[in-house]
Amino acid sequence: MSRGSVFILSGPSGSGKDTVLKELFRQHPDLLFSISSITRAMREGEREGEKYHFISREEFEAMLKADELLEYNIYGGNYYGTPRKPVEAAIMAGKNMVIEVDVNGAEKIRCKLPEAVSIFIMPPSFAELKRRLVGRGTESDEQIKIRMQTALDEIRRADEYDYIIVNQDVNTAAAELFTVIDSRRLTAEKQQTIINEVLAEC
């Protein structure tokens, strides 16, 4: 059996990344999602082990010391990180795993897992990004302004990624994301087993 692949997925706030991922996992339940370990309090509607593992600062710092995180960051005084072990287990089991992470996290994971494939989700235009951020209606003008600036900074780094998907329409974007994921199992590296098998017959 050939090893699984890791797909690093990023996209600015307003790119519609979460909706695209939701559709991808609905259509392909065999894909694995990397669950982040975080130290912030659980919010309404969240569940342990769904998108996050909610752990204590002490537990997080113990993971850090044991080099059990592929990347981590601090937002608002809380730790957010990507545990290494489930990713390695997925690779060994021949499964594909998606890690959702920001551009800085992506950079760190690429260093530790050079064979990982990275994908950036883009909004179709800056006007549309603004429309989506304003449309949420849950944030102040100041908050929206900060999100816009952060989005712009991230889009400027989109060329660090292997693939770029423009999310004009969720279904198309999810299909394109799967095309990228599916194409990886056809690489010569992943297919080495079948070559060896055919040659071993002779």
Place this chain on the structure above:
Amino acid sequence: MSRGSVFILSGPSGSGKDTVLKELFRQHPDLLFSISSITRAMREGEREGEKYHFISREEFEAMLKADELLEYNIYGGNYYGTPRKPVEAAIMAGKNMVIEVDVNGAEKIRCKLPEAVSIFIMPPSFAELKRRLVGRGTESDEQIKIRMQTALDEIRRADEYDYIIVNQDVNTAAAELFTVIDSRRLTAEKQQTIINEVLAEC
């Protein structure tokens, strides 16, 4: 508009490469096929400009002198080559072009077009390859033996390719081939235009 991509396709006799290509082009008539220039006589059932351009030795040698071939070879005293101009025109027009060529031709094209993506079509097993070659019933034991040896030599070089597709079933293989082709338009390089457009809005 972003540039088109070139897909170098190889596979041993008995891999079912031609049937897979036929199905691919039936489903995706927008793909272009590189028509080889050859100096051998036209055979029954062949038509000028379908798979080959039938030209004279003098014309071929003039193309050689003018560096108008991406690769060429001699079989049975006849020239076979891949004209450069239609490939370059396809790239500039943003079209995808498939070039069917043997492992040696693939090596030469990779040198001249390093951005080309190469794909190798494999039979599912050596036993199946043998069955397919013998099943044709048109060749002597000696001819089959030579084809088997050539196929084996080619499969030994399969790892020179970017992608490998195992042709167990024509429809699956054609779909996988299209997945590889389709994934290329999502690479960061091809998507640079949209990044620039979004950033230009700000």
